[in-house]
Amino acid sequence: MKAVVHDQHGPAESVLRLVDREISEPAAGEVRVRVVVSGVNPTDWKARTGMYGGEPAAESVPNQDGAGVVDAVGPEVEGLAVGDRVWLSLAAYERPGSGTAQEYTVVPVNRVFPLPEGADFDLGASIGIPAITAYRALTVAEDGPDRLAPGALEGKVVLVAGGAGAVGHAAIQLARWAGATVIATVSSEAKAAYPTAAGAQYVVNYRDADAAEQIRSHAPDGVDIVVEVAAGANNALDLAVLRTRGTIAIYANNGDQPFEVDVRANMGLNSRYQFVLLYSMGWPLITAAAEDINAAIAAGALPVGEAAGLPLHHFSLDQTADAHQAVESGTTGKVLITISEA
Incomplete structure (x- = not known):
């Protein structure tokens, strides 16, 4: 072969x-x-x-x-x-x-x-890796579900950083399938069409000076879960829009800007950082993720391609x-x- x-x-x-x-x-x-x-x-x-x-x-x-x-x-x-x-x-x-x-x-x-x-x-x-990573990020909140299904994230607001990427794409689709309101961030207007096609209700250019205000206009009580691809670069924005007891799920640090924890801000929010890496998740969690991902696929909720x-x-x-x-x-x-x- x-x-x-x-x-x-x-x-x-x-x-x-x-x-x-x-x-x-x-x-x-x-x-x-x-x-x-x-x-x-x-x-x-x-x-x-x-x-x-x-x-x-x-x-x-x-x-x-x-x-x-x-x-x-x-x-x-x-x-x-x-x-x-x-x-x-x-x-x-x-x-x-x-x-x-x-x-x-x-x-x-x-x-x-x-x-x-x-x-x-x-x-x-x-x-595979993109969808399971996204699934894990969406199921680690303190008061959130540990499995996804229609309605599991009803009433929740999810912020997906890097909404034009493969993990961001899967996170948008899975969160929408589970009933969440989804806000995505992108680096340029040219990329805004991708998370919109994936199903994000709102898209914000994180380079805008008023990005936090734009996000807050769609989530006045704050964001429940952030699916984060660039922890160092986006940390200040994440904390500015996170609700009390919200979760920032980090699966990458694109751009390699150092990630520094603002202790006082995080204590005030009672926030949670969850780092996500498939290799150390454990097979029971991966198996559960695959089962629910398959349910989303069967429901037509995870399409790929230009139109999606x-x-x-x-x-x-x-x-x-x-x-x-x-x-x-x-x-x-x-x-x-x-x-x-x-």
Whole structure:
């Protein structure tokens, strides 16, 4: 089979190479998936460049997310059968050879989830890390729900920073599906159309001098949950619009501006900061998130594509380096690699 691999850290065009590999057999508790589409996330290029430290294993295969068809099941596997359409996430976590940038991958069954009827493989490869991250951010508030469903966030106001990104897109859609009022922030007027298409009722340019006043005009009692992508840069704005006992869920610090805690302001608000990283969430939480995400998909609440506010950018397997470069350069939308025919 064809696979993209690397055995050292570095630029995509220098270290990623297309090779032939043997197709592995699944062991107990594992399934083999014929990958149709692989999704590329920022965590994938960060791992490839060595941002997380350590040395890559021999023939590490990039990309954590994907979608495809179950090709074989190992012993002790329940709930999945050959021929099932599935999406998968964290494929390469602690299994560097199991990334989705290859024609077949073998992963533990708890990383594979049924793809609801009517959802295509592009959608399946687009959810994974972005949607689970968004889900976690929306379910960590002190007085909020720990599961999402229609009505779970009724009466709540959610502020999604970076509403044009993949996590922001999923957060807007999941929050709306759960009944919240959603305000999104963007960096330019050109990007405002994306969160609007995703379902945000209000969009604010966070660069505006009166951004806090604009947000407060839509949430006079303050925001219940902030889904935050740039903690350092946005902290002052977040505190200016957060309600008492509100939650700021941080999943990234884009821009790398130092994040400093204003103790007095946070004490006055009785606020909560929750840091979100899938790798340490634990499988029970990931499983619960996937179940509810699938319910949202089945309800038609998580579409992707230009009309839904998340443009899709397609590459072929031999263009994996270009796909990584697209994500690394900040391309708006979702970067996908088509591996095989559906």
